[in-house]
Amino acid sequence: xxxxxxxxxYDGTNFAGYQIQPNKRTVQGELERALATxxxxxxxxxxxxxxxDAGVHAHGQVVHFDSPMxxxxxxxxxxxxxxLPDDIVVxxxxxVDSSFHARFSAASKEYRYKVRIAKEKDVFSRNxxxxxxxxxxxxxMKEALQFVVGTHDFTSFCSAKTETEDKVRTIYEADFxxxxxxxxxxxxxxxxxxxxxxxxxxxxxxxxxxxIHPADIPAIIKGKDRRLAGKTAPSHGxxxxxxxxxx
Amino acid sequence: xxxxxxxxxYDGTNFAGYQIQPNKRTVQGELERALATxxxxxxxxxxxxxxxDAGVHAHGQVVHFDSPMxxxxxxxxxxxxxxLPDDIVVxxxxxVDSSFHARFSAASKEYRYKVRIAKEKDVFSRNxxxxxxxxxxxxxMKEALQFVVGTHDFTSFCSAKTETEDKVRTIYEADFxxxxxxxxxxxxxxxxxxxxxxxxxxxxxxxxxxxIHPADIPAIIKGKDRRLAGKTAPSHGxxxxxxxxxx
Numbered sequence: 001x002x003x004x005x006x007x008x009x010y011d012g013t014n015f016a017g018y019q020i021q022p023n024k025r026t027v028q029g030e031l032e033r034a035l036a037t038x039x040x041x042x043x044x045x046x047x048x049x050x051x052x053d054a055g056v057h058a059h060g061q062v063v064h065f066d067s068p069m070x071x072x073x074x075x076x077x078x079x080x081x082x083x084l085p086d087d088i089v090v091x092x093x094x095x096v097d098s099s100f101h102a103r104f105s106a107a108s109k110e111y112r113y114k115v116r117i118a119k120e121k122d123v124f125s126r127n128x129x130x131x132x133x134x135x136x137x138x139x140x141m142k143e144a145l146q147f148v149v150g151t152h153d154f155t156s157f158c159s160a161k162t163e164t165e166d167k168v169r170t171i172y173e174a175d176f177x178x179x180x181x182x183x184x185x186x187x188x189x190x191x192x193x194x195x196x197x198x199x200x201x202x203x204x205x206x207x208x209x210x211x212i213h214p215a216d217i218p219a220i221i222k223g224k225d226r227r228l229a230g231k232t233a234p235s236h237g238x239x240x241x242x243x244x245x246x247x
Numbered sequence: 248x249x250x251x252x253x254x255x256x257y258d259g260t261n262f263a264g265y266q267i268q269p270n271k272r273t274v275q276g277e278l279e280r281a282l283a284t285x286x287x288x289x290x291x292x293x294x295x296x297x298x299x300d301a302g303v304h305a306h307g308q309v310v311h312f313d314s315p316m317x318x319x320x321x322x323x324x325x326x327x328x329x330x331l332p333d334d335i336v337v338x339x340x341x342x343v344d345s346s347f348h349a350r351f352s353a354a355s356k357e358y359r360y361k362v363r364i365a366k367e368k369d370v371f372s373r374n375x376x377x378x379x380x381x382x383x384x385x386x387x388m389k390e391a392l393q394f395v396v397g398t399h400d401f402t403s404f405c406s407a408k409t410e411t412e413d414k415v416r417t418i419y420e421a422d423f424x425x426x427x428x429x430x431x432x433x434x435x436x437x438x439x440x441x442x443x444x445x446x447x448x449x450x451x452x453x454x455x456x457x458x459i460h461p462a463d464i465p466a467i468i469k470g471k472d473r474r475l476a477g478k479t480a481p482s483h484g485x486x487x488x489x490x491x492x493x494x
Contacts, residue, residue: 011370057371081368089368121328121336123258124304128371 118181136208158193203230365428383455405440450477
């Protein structure tokens with residue numbers, strides 16, 4: 001058996017999310033279908049670094065699977081891309097040691113969130129950026145983001161439905177850049193809770209509008225109450241950008 | 248009656264083209280449906296600067312229609328955008344004189360064509376740029392484009408199915424820019440024949456690859472034979488960018 005690590009990108013628009021579900025079009029479902037075709041019907045389970053919700057995109061999701069087939073690296077890439085629908089692309093395939101696990105070996109993850117700040121509606125970015133054409137105080141947002149960096153209990157910044165017990169996570173980087181008509185948030189951390197990036201973004205947009213003061217962020221974190229933070233920003237602005245592994 | 252001029256953008260991916268057709272989803276069909284709703288069922292005919300094919304996008308298509316309703320300009324914009332699907336956006340509405348005609352008053356048109364030149368496949372631009380990851384000689388392409396500028400019979404650069412008798416058109420500008428991972432062609436002319444921009448692009452890519460020599464372009468034009476020019480580039484890279492009117 002050979003373990004393969006794949007870096008994939010997908011347009012989340014027409015998927016009911018990453019994780020396989022009966023009678024729904026999912027990224028995992030499409031990957032496993034392509035692998036079953038390659039393996040003459042044998043079912044091959046795919047393990048991802050984590051799930052993404054419906055509408056959420058991936059620029060660099062990582063998955064792994066085990067295969068009895070012996071194919072050179074470039075062969076896997078071509079074969080999988082030929083069998084996958086055009087909204088999933090395999091960007092890289094690497095042979096890895098059997099100790100590698102897409103989820104458990106991940107050291108950190110990077111998410112980005114695109115906000116279209118231009119006033120005019122744009123048909124071409126409607127599924128790829130959240131349109132938020134209101135004045136924002138960027139200095140206040142930068143200040144607020146600095147309170148997010150570090151090791152905190154992020155109970156206030158995850159869906160109340162989160163089942164994970166331990167809500168302590170470390171954020172290494174929380175920033176944004178303004179490019180053209182877009183504001184792009186970047187978050188790097190050792191792990192993210194359910195809806196965490198989308199709630200962080202919604203809260204930062206509240207800060208930018210003066211609804212929340214940057215200095216209130218520590219109290220929102222300490223309060224451990226989802227109702228203290230801002231709204232959950234919509235899924236279609238979110239990108240799982242990169243998964244980092246220690247080599 | 249009041250004549251309204253609308254500048255609209257649309258994502259051509261999920262349309263069977265601009266022009267209304269029975270049982271097909273078209274841009275004109277959606278526009279006329281939204282107008283019928285606003286006019287309590289009364290049918291309002293919409294006239295465009297020209298058709299676009301299935302998959303072709305518009306950044307600045309212009310249409311006009313006549314309405315008995317009296318609504319301020321901003322009211323039209325809001326009402327139409329509220330009734331239209333999210334892959335059509337009305338960008339501007341202006342009241343115009345009854346002598347204005349979206350098609351017959353047009354002085355010139357600008358088309359752009361996006362080619363993704365980066366090697367890697369990209370899920371996010373798959374419907375918005377033609378992926379052509381092969382080496383191109385940009386100098387040769389710039390040289391060839393200069394032979395296209397001017398007044399010529401473009402029989403060699405239109406679909407053999409073109410019914411228009413007069414195939415003489417004037418091209419004012421034919422150029423391209425390289426931005427990031429994209430090559431973007433720009434064509435401005437007093438009119439374009441069926442498939443003309445897509446055949447010009449296909450021919451320029453042949454020039455870039457050395458299959459056609461820039462100095463051969465005048466003979467290709469003079470030959471008045473579609474078979475002399477290059478292939479028709481796919482529809483999804485094409486954008487009706489702007490329609491110019493004399494004021």
